Amino acid sequence: MIPLDQLTKGARATIESIETNQLPLKLIEMGCLPGNEISLIQKAPFNDPLYLKIDESHLAIRKETAQHIFVRLIK
Amino acid sequence: MSKSLNIALLGNPNTGKTSVFNRLTGLSQKVGNYPGITVEKKEGVCKLNRTTKAHIIDLPGTYSLNASSMDESVVIELLLNKNSKDFPDVAVVVTDVENLKRNLLLFTQVKDLGIPTLLVVNMADQMKRKGISIDIPLLEEKLNTKIALVSTRENKGLEVLRELLLNYRQLSTAPTIALESIDQDYFDNLKKAFPNQQLYKLWLVITQDVNFAKIDRNRVSDTTDFKTQSEPHLKRMQQKETVKRYQFINGILKETLVVDLDSATDLRSRLDRILIHKFWGYVIFFVILMTIFQSIFDWSSIPQDLIDSTFASLSEGVKSSLPEGVFTNLLAEGIIPGLGGIVIFIPQIAFLFLFISILEETGYMSRVVFLMDRGLRRFGLNGKSVIPLISGTACAIPAVMATRNIENWKERLITILVTPFTTCSARLPVYAILIALVIPQGSFIGLNYQGLMLMFLYLVGFGMALLSAWILSKTLKIQSKSYFVVEMPNYKLPLLKNVGITVWEKTRSFVTEAGKIILAISILLWVMASYGPGRDFEEAEQIVTTTYSELKGEALATKINAYRLEHSYIGILGKTLEPVITPLGYDWKIGIALISSFAAREVFVGTLATIYSVESDAEETIKNQMATEVRSDGTPLFNLASGISLMLFYAFAMQCMSTLAIVKKETNSWKWPMIQLFGMSILAYVIAFSTYQMLA
Numbered sequence: 001m002i003p004l005d006q007l008t009k010g011a012r013a014t015i016e017s018i019e020t021n022q023l024p025l026k027l028i029e030m031g032c033l034p035g036n037e038i039s040l041i042q043k044a045p046f047n048d049p050l051y052l053k054i055d056e057s058h059l060a061i062r063k064e065t066a067q068h069i070f071v072r073l074i075k
Numbered sequence: 076m077s078k079s080l081n082i083a084l085l086g087n088p089n090t091g092k093t094s095v096f097n098r099l100t101g102l103s104q105k106v107g108n109y110p111g112i113t114v115e116k117k118e119g120v121c122k123l124n125r126t127t128k129a130h131i132i133d134l135p136g137t138y139s140l141n142a143s144s145m146d147e148s149v150v151i152e153l154l155l156n157k158n159s160k161d162f163p164d165v166a167v168v169v170t171d172v173e174n175l176k177r178n179l180l181l182f183t184q185v186k187d188l189g190i191p192t193l194l195v196v197n198m199a200d201q202m203k204r205k206g207i208s209i210d211i212p213l214l215e216e217k218l219n220t221k222i223a224l225v226s227t228r229e230n231k232g233l234e235v236l237r238e239l240l241l242n243y244r245q246l247s248t249a250p251t252i253a254l255e256s257i258d259q260d261y262f263d264n265l266k267k268a269f270p271n272q273q274l275y276k277l278w279l280v281i282t283q284d285v286n287f288a289k290i291d292r293n294r295v296s297d298t299t300d301f302k303t304q305s306e307p308h309l310k311r312m313q314q315k316e317t318v319k320r321y322q323f324i325n326g327i328l329k330e331t332l333v334v335d336l337d338s339a340t341d342l343r344s345r346l347d348r349i350l351i352h353k354f355w356g357y358v359i360f361f362v363i364l365m366t367i368f369q370s371i372f373d374w375s376s377i378p379q380d381l382i383d384s385t386f387a388s389l390s391e392g393v394k395s396s397l398p399e400g401v402f403t404n405l406l407a408e409g410i411i412p413g414l415g416g417i418v419i420f421i422p423q424i425a426f427l428f429l430f431i432s433i434l435e436e437t438g439y440m441s442r443v444v445f446l447m448d449r450g451l452r453r454f455g456l457n458g459k460s461v462i463p464l465i466s467g468t469a470c471a472i473p474a475v476m477a478t479r480n481i482e483n484w485k486e487r488l489i490t491i492l493v494t495p496f497t498t499c500s501a502r503l504p505v506y507a508i509l510i511a512l513v514i515p516q517g518s519f520i521g522l523n524y525q526g527l528m529l530m531f532l533y534l535v536g537f538g539m540a541l542l543s544a545w546i547l548s549k550t551l552k553i554q555s556k557s558y559f560v561v562e563m564p565n566y567k568l569p570l571l572k573n574v575g576i577t578v579w580e581k582t583r584s585f586v587t588e589a590g591k592i593i594l595a596i597s598i599l600l601w602v603m604a605s606y607g608p609g610r611d612f613e614e615a616e617q618i619v620t621t622t623y624s625e626l627k628g629e630a631l632a633t634k635i636n637a638y639r640l641e642h643s644y645i646g647i648l649g650k651t652l653e654p655v656i657t658p659l660g661y662d663w664k665i666g667i668a669l670i671s672s673f674a675a676r677e678v679f680v681g682t683l684a685t686i687y688s689v690e691s692d693a694e695e696t697i698k699n700q701m702a703t704e705v706r707s708d709g710t711p712l713f714n715l716a717s718g719i720s721l722m723l724f725y726a727f728a729m730q731c732m733s734t735l736a737i738v739k740k741e742t743n744s745w746k747w748p749m750i751q752l753f754g755m756s757i758l759a760y761v762i763a764f765s766t767y768q769m770l771a
Binding site for chain 2: 020021023024025026027028029030031033041042044045046048049051055056057058059060061062065
């Protein structure tokens with residue numbers, strides 16, 4: 001299990017756990033929930049923000065937020 | 076008899092909600108602000124049939140009823156306030172075919188409030204291409220509602236929607252999920268305490284940090300007991316609620332929605348590969364910007380010149396056709412040029428918003444935000460600040476208006492406050508004449524000094540914007556916690572109707588809101604320049620004629636005007652100002668120009684032209700006139716020291732009442748424009764002072 005910001009570009013993973021209190025509810029409502037699939041589409045220069053596909057949503061979040069989401073790689 | 080019903084449009088951003096609104100209402104819409112805040116309120120009227128009219132509110136885009144921005148809390152306040160005149164008889168949740176799941180989250184929340192709610196599935200034209208098929212009748216049954224399949228692009232399905240709206244009374248208002256299943260004890264107690272209240276509504280009131288000033292405050296004020304649950308606990312319950320809703324939705328979608336991924340053509344990933352590339356992404360963005368600003372300058376200059384000459388000849392016409400008198404002068408020299416000063420900005424505003432709305436409609440804007448966020452965050456700004464900062468090089472007014480899509484209030488405020496530092500087009504005439512006057516010809520490694528100076532001034536403007544943003548971000552104590560979550564929407568072709576309405580609305584609101592203030596100040600400046608105390612002003616003609624008996628005709632008239640101006644209120648103000656600005660290297664005439672150019676910076680040149688009694692205002696003549704101006708000790712007034720000091724003063728000073736007016740409008744208070752006025756002016760003074768003292 002690794003924090004989301006350590007995912008490499010193009011990798012797919014499953015959300016394992018989230019630190020609820022550190023995350024905006026909005027992110028959770030957009031599908032950032034344990035069990036859902038997540039993939040990293042692109043990192044901006046300096047690896048921040050991250051462009052993700054979470055469940056059905058395409059969105060960008062900052063690295064500081066991504067550190068509170070833990071994922072497991074899909075082999 | 077005609078009936079009227081209230082309809083509220085809801086939906087995630089980028090679902091085409093506004094397109095549905097535009098299709099239903101056309102141009103019979105009205106955009107204002109919600110009282111006390113700067114969130115746009117869009118309303119319109121739509122005829123459903125011969126006897127029924129619908130009053131439609133296009134609510135700000137929201138992902139759920141748990142507010143995280145001012146825009147979203149507007150939505151909740153309306154839906155919770157049964158006493159509001161806008162409270163909807165029926166709510167319409169608009170979703171696009173691709174983000175059905177996420178929009179259904181919002182749908183279940185709205186429906187759980189007990190408001191009749193129907194679903195619009197927009198962008199139906201995309202279904203085939205994306206390989207999506209939906210079993211509409213089954214979905215209707217499972218959600219216990221009615222669904223209209225709509226394509227706003229092809230103008231299809233809106234008849235069905237109108238029909239459904241007319242029959243809204245048949246919609247079920249049964250809740251979709253049972254809140255009790257989240258925490259049986261908690262919700263049982265809640266029900267016991269407020270037996271007459273709707274459960275989900277209570278829950279929303281407890282969990283929102285929204286300002287429920289007028290809404291049912293008395294009746295649910297005792298909910299404090301239920302807040303004793305620690306905040307993390309409440310948040311966990313909210314999360315549980317979200318999970319419950321998704322379980323409900325996923326269960327339904329499994330039976331009703333089929334997505335055939337193979338048939339989907341992936342425009343997104345192909346475009347993203349170039350548009351947000353680590354290197355090419357920036358190059359493309361830079362090229363797009365250059366194109367936009369070139370066209371803003373080029374295309375606007377033609378209508379702007381036309382506006383300029385039209386208003387000039389209008390003034391001329393009024394003067395020659397109306398009888399002489401105060402009223403004629405006020406009209407010809409105060410009101411008409413004042414109106415001209417408003418209208419002249421329209422081409423730039425319209426062009427800028429034409430481009431911005433196209434970039435937004437296509438989905439490209441989110442990519443820019445993604446690319447720029449990291450760099451700008453260092454200065455307390457946001458990826459979304461990039462558009463205002465760069466539009467500021469054309470004009471700060473549309474730029475300040477363009478800050479509206481920054482959700483975080485602190486970052487938005489900082490962006491508004493620093494945008495006027497960027498070099499706007501009105502500074503150009505001032506720079507042009509001063510550079511020509513004081514910067515020597517010649518070149519340094521092939522770059523000519525004058526061009527370098529101009530570039531330096533642009534860079535200094537940007538640099539100061541970033542520096543002051545950084546300082547403000549460290550000093551402003553504003554709690555506005557908001558997270559950076561930016562949706563990256565699909566790429567699509569812009570809808571011309573949406574673009575047109577945006578351009579029209581932005582332009583209209585500038586003319587009506589900021590225009591009023593600009594007009595008022597123009598008139599004030601005119602009064603101050605046209606009246607003066609004492610006989611020096613009143614008998615200017617006589618005094619000049621006897622003192623300069625050799626002058627005749629035009630030359631005499633301009634001399635009289637100059638003398639009169641010197642003794643008008645504004646002239647006296649310039650003289651009063653002289654001791655303050657002498658250390659910067661200016662005299663009282665420049666003082667007058669500084670004051671009057673408050674109407675618009677480029678007025679500086681025109682004012683000096685009047686004062687120096689130049690007949691024609693061709694730049695060359697003013698330039699020569701300025702070059703011959705001397706101080707009391709015989710040295711030229713405009714030398715390197717005073718010239719650079721003056722240019723830097725214009726680079727930093729808040730010399731523009733129109734910008735102040737728009738900042739007042741956007742921040743809804745005089746506090747911020749005043750801070751801007753004094754902060755920037757003091758900074759400009761200090762820098763101009765030290766520059767002059769160093770160089771002189």
